[in-house]
Amino acid sequence: MGQVTTEKDLAMKMLLATASASALLLAAAACSDADAPAQTAGYETNGPQIETVDDADDQTVEAAEADTDVDxxxxxxxxxxxGEMEASDLIGASVHGPAGEEIATVADIFLGTNGMEPVLLVRDGGISGLGGDLRTLNFDAATVSGEAGDEPDLIIAITEENLETLPEFEQDEMNDxxxxxxxxxxxxxxxxxxxxxxxxxxxxxxxxxxxxxxxxxxxxxxxxxxxxxxxxxxxxxxxxxxxxxxxxxxxxxxxxxxxxx
Missing domain, CATH: 2.30.30 (SH3 type barrels.)
Structure with missing residues (x-):
């Protein structure tokens, strides 16, 4: 024989269901509140650490760049x-013979290797050092004078005709x-x-x-x-x-x- 549900029983079931739902909502809210502080604490702790690392990196880079700063x-x-001069002033200077005539131009300075003394490289022909052969001339064969910062004056005891007796120089490659x-x-x-x-x-x-x-x-x-x-x-x-x-x-x-x- 089936069970008969009265209006009183139905009302009681609805009341129990409402109470259960409320309890579940309260429990969920409690769990959410318990988790929130931990998440917030974790975010706030990580933030400053990242900024500190970035600052440290910046300081390291700045310190490395400061190694060669000039104060x-x-x-x-x-x-x-x-008696001192810039090599850039000496290169391009005119070379004069005994009578004061321009006979060559300083094309370069050969610095040499293994502690050897530098020698002058002069062009023995052409105009203003353009053209002609490249020849070596020892510094002690020339009188070099002039004010600092100005193009030096070079006088050698060699005539233009005798320049060809000086040793020739050939540059084989660039970046020598x-x-x-x-x-x-x-x-x-x-x-x-x-x-x-x-x-x-x-x-x-x-x-x-x-x-x-x-x-x-x-x-x-x-x-x-x-x-x-x-x-x-x-x-x-x-x-x-x-x-x-x-x-x-x-x-x-x-x-x-x-x-x-």
Whole structure:
């Protein structure tokens, strides 16, 4: 015999169902509230850590870039002494014979290898050094004079007719760093930082001594400092290969600023 559901029983079931739903909603809300603080704490903790790492990276990069920064206020200044000249001024200078006539032009300076003394390379014909043969001339065979910053005057005791008795010189390849013109403009790395510098000029004496190199510590830097010319090394023999500046941090920091007139 089937069970009869009265109106009273139906009302009771609806009341129980409503109570159960309310209990489930309260439980869900309680769980949600319990999870929220943990999620918020985790987000807030991770945020500053990421920013700190970024700041540390920035400081590391800035410190690395500062290795070759030049502080002019802490450096002395270097000016050319009597008898010193820039190689760039010497290259292109006119060579005069005993009677004062122009007979050749300085085409370059051969720096040599293994500590040899530099020699002049002159062109023995043509006009203003264009054309003619390239020949070597020892510094002690020429009288080199002039004010610092000006084109030097060269007088040799050789007539134009006798220039052909000087040894010929032939440059086989480009990037021959035995030549001053090739060395100037080179972008070697500095051994203490691996940052690249730019060789702007060389300082030589009127007797042929190669003394200093004028460099900019950075490819876009306008600063110029003076270092020992012997610090410039060619990694491979015969004047060809990679050029490096063999200098330590202390020598770099003490290098004087170059002041040109």
């Amino acid at each position: 002019a206020s802490t450096r002395t200044e270097y000016t050319l002494a009597a 760093f035995r030549l001053a013109s090739e060395m100037m403009g080179a972008v070697p790395a500095m051994s203490f930082s691996d940052e690249q510098a730019r060789v702007n000029d060389l300082i030589v004496t009127n007797t042929g001594e190669l003394k200093y190199a004028v460099i900019s510590p950075g490819l876009v830097s306008t600063d110029q400092i003076v270092i020992d010319a012997n610090a410039i090394k060619v990694a491979e023999g015969d004047g060809e290969g990679e050029v490096v500046i063999d200098i330590d941090q202390a020598a770099f920091d003490e290098a004087p600023m170059y002041r040109w007139e």
